[in-house]
Amino acid sequence: MASFGDNELQFDNIFIPEEWSDAADSVATTWPPPVAFVCGPKNSGKTTFSRLLVNVLLQRYKKVAYLDTDVGQTEFTPPGLLSLTTIDKITSDLSIPCLKTPERCFFFGDISSKRDPKTYLAYIFALYDHYRRTYLLSNGGSPGNAGVPLVINTTGWVKGIGYDILVDMIKHISPTHVVKIYISAVNKNLPAGAFWLDDGNGAAATLIEVNSARQDYFNRSVLVQKDACLLRDLRVMAYFRQCFPSDMKITTIKELSRALAAHPPYEIPISSIKIKHLHCEVPKSEVFYSLNATIVGLAVDSEGSENFPDCMGLGIVRAIDTFKHVVYVITPVPKSSLQKVDLLLQGFIKIPTCLLQVQGCISPYMSADVLP
């Protein structure tokens, strides 16, 4: 459990250096409600810092908004989604993520922004604009929603195209604070100073520079090298675990796979939904070859308006029956939200292979005899 002393925060399983809590405090104590942009190279502790910051902010604000731009290592959603989530409860354990239903999200359909930086940015800007419209009083937000700070977590891709994307984000959002985390490998860090400013123009944000928690004087490691792929799989599985009541006994991956294989799916007439691949041109005659046994974003087609299709969550296209003209989809999204969904967005979010090969129920896409 979290316990709050006078000036220090102590969480289970994790050590927070003083530098970090100071930084978090300095962000939290500003007015108007801060918009904090957390950036830094891979494995520097951006996510952990963001969680800390959210908790510190929650001591002062009823609600905190969280804009998650790290499609590969998402915080509250399964991977591939860009989301804006509001949090009203302090998380006691900073070392694990948990799933929350976002206030608004878009399905980007890949684990890195590199496949389509333009769309990636457009989605993020749309989410930020949504935050401004809803929560910033000066922009016409309702008074009841006043005082909701925003924390923006970013990816660790800080070089090349990744850097350009980061700069574009800061320029559009103009945060009140930019928290930059440094690691000991100097050449992997972001440039010193307010790197996003060109010729002194641009947003005047308060820059806070901290060192990665790995370098703390106890020499205790906060960060464990993550197996990103495994974490993604776990996140997808935890997401689809929600298809079943929480009191149902599913504790192992095997049990989940078995339960999913037996779970009665939604049966959707093919004629009533659109199917779109976000990153590939799939010929119409091949759509089902492409779609079968993949993870899709369940989206609401915005019917010609310039808005992007809102995403309600993810689904697994578990089978397609072209004779009955139906697609079978498994999803934990509540039925009320599903009724609006008329668009299946396919991307490159891989279905965890352990879900496909439970004994006795081995998917045809899992094959033996593949040359190494």
Place this chain on the structure above:
Amino acid sequence: MESSLLGFIEPPANVTVEGNSLGLKLVPWISWDEWNSIRHSLFSHSSPPSVAFALQRISTWRSRGCIPVAVDVTASIVEIQQKDPFFRKVLGGDALQSEEMLSMLYCMAIMRLVNGVVEKTRKKAEISIAEAANAIGIPRMLIDVRHEGSHRDLPSLQLVRLASTKALDWLKSYYWEPQKNVIRRDSTANLRKEIKHKLLEMAFCLKVKQTNSSHTLEKCSKKQITRAMKAILRLYTSSSSEVVSVLLELMLQTVDSSNLPGDTENALTIHENIDMHNAYDDWKPILMKLSNREPDLLLTLLRAALDKIETMEATTHELGANALSGNANEPLLIGQLSYLCEQIVANLKTLKPLTHNDLAADGEDSSRKLSLPEATLQELLRKCLYLSSHDNYQLMKSALVIAQMMGRNSFIHKLNKLCSLSVFDTEIIHSDPSTNSSESFQLSREEDSLRQAAQKLELIMRRVVKGNNTNTIDTGSRWVVAKTWKACPIGMLPHAFGSTGRLPILDFVDDSAEFAKSSDNEILETYKCGCKREAASANECLDNPNMKKMRKTQENMEIGRDFLSDENGYNDVPLEGSKGRLMIDGVWKKVSNEELHDIAAAVKIFYLNKAL
């Protein structure tokens, strides 16, 4: 909706161990048949449409995100060659005239080949790309092209053209051929061998236990039986159809109770004097043991037996009564199979309460298996009835028992009538001296099937009308949970039998909105017309990738679809044709004029049989 991730954090080793033990990898194709057919099309230089088809499918594989790099690069090179006037003399608007563009394309593809394939084999950056490439035998020319292309001038078109051919040859020898051979080696033969071995082992042990219960042999302890049984059950869960087919084969084999399981490896020979009753008695304990654990097995076995009878009868009919030489055993075999069916059905009936206890104790999956699925029973009943039309009382009896299990009184009553009717029929035939001639026998048979056909046709009509009505009701919401569902692997559709599921047919079909409106008379009309149109357009369609021309035949097949789907939504046998194509080797291929005619005729019969 808030839940912790922690519940799932098992030791990562667990995740990989399971994958490794089975040695499975995620692939973008649904079967090796699909892969093989695409391989074949991709290298069919003489037929640009089939190359184009293969390229299209491979780009679909790309969209699934798990394509092996060798497949990816092969497709790229073939695609570029298809745009190069040098490789493809007759080119439409497809040709790429700019030499510069062509060399850039070739060069990029070759760079991706060298980097992509080598990167996988090169663990650390300890050795150079050239060394690593050399180790797997990539032609030197490709490495040079990569080097020139990345660091120096763009290589000449002449050079990269030559290199592209070498690259394809190397890819064939490095990936396509070895991969093809690996699949072959693993084929079902090994699997069947293992199943056979385990079944015989179990049979042998049980036999020994029965006869020498006084001095138990160490070799055949109870443990061994359980172990063999577990192995069989495990095989059954992964490949039920194979287990059942081997079991059936074994049961049909000459079974001399004295030398079971002795020398049963030799070819299937059937003597006049075998008694299926004995054979069945030998296997009964095994069947009971297995079905206690896996009640599905009996259903699957029954279905397999019925299928076998069906194919046998089909071949007898085809060959005619005169072709006796090779098929002398067939009637006997059919008799044996029918007896077997009767026994299985009898077992099924007794199994019901047993299943109850067993699974309740087991706890797992109990809800789904507690009772035999109605749809399955219906399907079996349908088949029994159909096959019993050839004076097969045993099957008729089986059908009766199944009907009783389904608990439909009116149905049982009708069946009883039908049963007595057919007995009466044949009695007349036998009492009449002239009926010994095969002619009149044949006649009565035909009459019988005609009558049945008429009944079935009426049923179809009714169903079509009914189908139209129900279709219109369900328009409220599109997200509805499927009413019936059976556990099956992700990517497959549930199968009425077994837990293996069936492969879906993924070819695109257009909406059947137009069809739904027409009355049944019109349906038959369009169906007829469809055949004609199909024949007329088939020639054009043969090598034409233009999908518009397929439209007509497509409509035609949609009728078939609706005819096929029964109320429970189980279509176990995929339609033979779609869009004027045939499923060959797992892929839809276009077929010729005459073939289509034959199919159309066959399919009509098929619908009639299927529809009851």
